[in-house]
Amino acid sequence: MDKSKLIGLLHEMAVxxxxxxxxxxxxxxKVLGCAPSSVSRTIHRLxxxxxxxxIERSTRHMALTPVGKKVHMHCLEMLGSAKNAVFAAQSEQEDICGSLRVAAPKALSRQVLMPIVLxxxxxxxxxxxxxxxxxxFIDPMSDEVDVLIxxxxxxxxxxxxxxxxxxxLILCASPAYVERIGMPSHPDKLSEHNCLCLGENPRDKIWSFSSNRHSTTVDVKGSFAVNHSEIRREAVLRGLGVSVFPEFAVQSYIDNGTLVPLLADWHVSGNYQGKIIAQYVQSKYIPRQLRAFVDYVKSGLDNNRHLKLEPIKAFSMMD
Structure with missing residues (x-):
């Protein structure tokens, strides 16, 4: 196939x-901003x-043929090379400009990242x-996101x-609740408390704790469940019960005394804890706007004493 015909196929391959x-x-x-019939015609032309x-397709199913799998792999490489070409150009720009797509969790975005991003x-x-x-989870390699936090x-x-x-993660309650119900002395004592959960799946009612060499899990019960940290925090502030939160969601309330940490000698395990990490595709050329954004967020979080992490060198999971 000559070059002119090959150039004509690049768009079809990207679709x-x-x-x-x-x-x-x-x-x-929907992603491409055109009609499904247009996409179908493009694939037919390819x-x-x-x-x-x-592609083998029916009214309900779609699957790559053996040849389709091979073509798809090479088309992915083609788009990767195109993206590297853009990155190479952007990395040489003196001014920080261009596009940048970032994805992050809701609670972290609303309560921590929002002012930094703005x-x-x-x-x-x-x-x-x-x-x-x-x-x-949004994969930067397939979902057209440049940076995932x-x-x-x-x-x-x-x-x-x-x-x-x-x-x-921090387990906490309001001072009024602690005065009324008491302070739990051990995770097992949470069976005596109204524990407010996320309610997203049955595992949310199983809370895990560890301290030194000891660990335990507790099947908790509660009269209220909501998968929104700010609503659940308001319920705890009103004295409805105890709950587990990411540190950033409650630390200011603990500092001013409107919330009290519970079982401080125990480590709470669960989702929404660990390192706050920015991930992006491995490339020889990293766009200046991507580097600037990651550095900017890192600096902003360094100024938050509760989220600060000792500086470490960026690493590649491929190394």
Whole structure:
């Protein structure tokens, strides 16, 4: 195939990758901003040009053919090279500009990252910043996100990971609740307390604790469950019960005495604890706006004494 015909296939190949990543024509069309029929015609043109069936599809299912799997792999490499070309150009720009797409969990975004991100947007007006708030994992390699910020001790492999800060979980209650019900002396005593959970799945009612060489799990019960830390915090402030929170959600209330930490000698295990980590795709060329953003967030979290982490060198899970 000559170069002119090959150039004409580049768009079809990019649409093909999007269809596979999104898991369907309609979802790909929504991302691409066109009609599903347009996406379908594009895939038909690609298959006709290659004289091969790439996707087996029915009304409910879609799967790559053996040839489709090979073509998809090479198309991914093509898009990766295109992205590296853009990164190479952006890394040489003196001014910090260009686009940047960032994803982060809801509670961390609302209660910690929001002022830092807005300050960054003001400080770098030439950066087109798209900030996506979502609690599910978003893969920078497939979801068109440049930087993922998450709270975890297990960074995603094959991505660069830079530690920005750290977060631990704290069990707490209001002083009025403690005066009325009492202070638990051991995790097992939580069976006597009204424990407010996330309520997202049955595991949310199993709280795990460790202290020195001892560990225990407690099946807790409570009259109220909500998967929103600010609403659950308000319930605890009103004295409805005890609950577990990320440190950033309650530390200021503990500092002013409106909340009291419980079982301070015990470490609480669960989601939303660990290192606050920024992850992005491994590349020889890192865009200046990406570097600037990660550095800016790191500096902002360093100024938060409760989330501060000792500076460490960015590392690659590929090393």
């Amino acid at each position: 093909f990758v999007e269809v596979i990543e999104q898991g369907g024509f309609a979802k790909a069309a 298959e006709a040009s290659l004289n091969e069936k790439l 300050d960054f947007a003001e400080a770098y007006p030439n950066v087109d910043l798209h900030f996506k708030v979502a609690d599910h 998450q709270i975890t001790n297990s960074p995603k492999e094959n991505l660069v990971a830079t530690s920005l800060g750290q977060c631990r």
